[in-house]
Amino acid sequence: MSRRARVSPTDAGLPDGGARRRTPGLRREEVAVLAGVGASWYQWLEQGRDITVSPQVLDAVARVLRLDGTERRHLYVLAGLNPPQPESEYDTDYLCDGLHRLIDGWMPFPAHIMDRYWNVVAYNEAATLVLGFRPEMPQNCLVTFFADPVYRARAKTWERIAPVVVAQFRAACSEHPDDEGFAAVIAEAAELSEEFAVLWARGDVQAGGQLPKELEHPRVGAMFFESTQLRVPARPDLTIVLHNPMPDTDTAAKLERLTSPEGRRDRMYSVAG
Numbered sequence: 001m002s003r004r005a006r007v008s009p010t011d012a013g014l015p016d017g018g019a020r021r022r023t024p025g026l027r028r029e030e031v032a033v034l035a036g037v038g039a040s041w042y043q044w045l046e047q048g049r050d051i052t053v054s055p056q057v058l059d060a061v062a063r064v065l066r067l068d069g070t071e072r073r074h075l076y077v078l079a080g081l082n083p084p085q086p087e088s089e090y091d092t093d094y095l096c097d098g099l100h101r102l103i104d105g106w107m108p109f110p111a112h113i114m115d116r117y118w119n120v121v122a123y124n125e126a127a128t129l130v131l132g133f134r135p136e137m138p139q140n141c142l143v144t145f146f147a148d149p150v151y152r153a154r155a156k157t158w159e160r161i162a163p164v165v166v167a168q169f170r171a172a173c174s175e176h177p178d179d180e181g182f183a184a185v186i187a188e189a190a191e192l193s194e195e196f197a198v199l200w201a202r203g204d205v206q207a208g209g210q211l212p213k214e215l216e217h218p219r220v221g222a223m224f225f226e227s228t229q230l231r232v233p234a235r236p237d238l239t240i241v242l243h244n245p246m247p248d249t250d251t252a253a254k255l256e257r258l259t260s261p262e263g264r265r266d267r268m269y270s271v272a273g
Helices: 002-006 028-035 039-047 055-064 069-078 092-105 125-131 141-147 149-154 158-174 180-192 194-201 251-259 261-272
Strands: 111-115 120-123 210-217 221-232 235-245
Touching: 028 039, 028 055, 055 069, 092 111, 092 120, 092 235, 111 125, 120 125, 125 149, 125 210, 125 235, 125 251, 141 149, 141 158, 141 180, 141 194, 149 210, 158 180, 158 194, 158 210, 180 194, 221 251, 235 251
Parallel strands: none
Antiparallel strands: 111 120, 111 235, 210 221, 221 235
């Protein structure tokens, strides 16, 4: 009722009725006509009666009442339906710039951003130094995990976490069951790695979260991280992956050394040599 009161007849393309109109916003009957449903049914919907509803009808009501994405999802929950995937309602260019600043501000710790298919969107300098991210590598985190020789050479716990990585990717796929983009990634990974194909056939599924990693860096030796996936409500298609040094290890000090001016000079000399 409160959302119906916010929409004026003029907003909905109806005559305003002038001073004779006493109802603030739209009448129930008007919402019903505009949404293509029966007046009695719409009244029962407002009253929370035990009636059958469909996503298509709820979307029509949401359109008439001019609900934003969050309100539309809440309407689904009130009606007892699974809410649709959230959509971004923000200035995407500004938001993406802000996410780039976020991972750059995470320095000297590695961080990267990936899309729903786990394609790499952005990464900071530490991700290049520690994880081996570089322009010529496969630009998909799943494919990189299985097919990039630089990453595999550094990942000391690769065999242990490989089943978890595959299970987490299956969980990401389950959020978009009809999206062909996931099928393309799966096909590429299976073509490049028999190990992936075997693990995928197991059908395991696991929600993304934290994942402990042990890496062996060619310059500073063993490094220990907690890799954490963070979803961005304003950009549900993006995930930020932050690598935090494990406590009671010297990983943070090694990261400081790698990203220091001295460390940069050492890299230049090693490349030149």
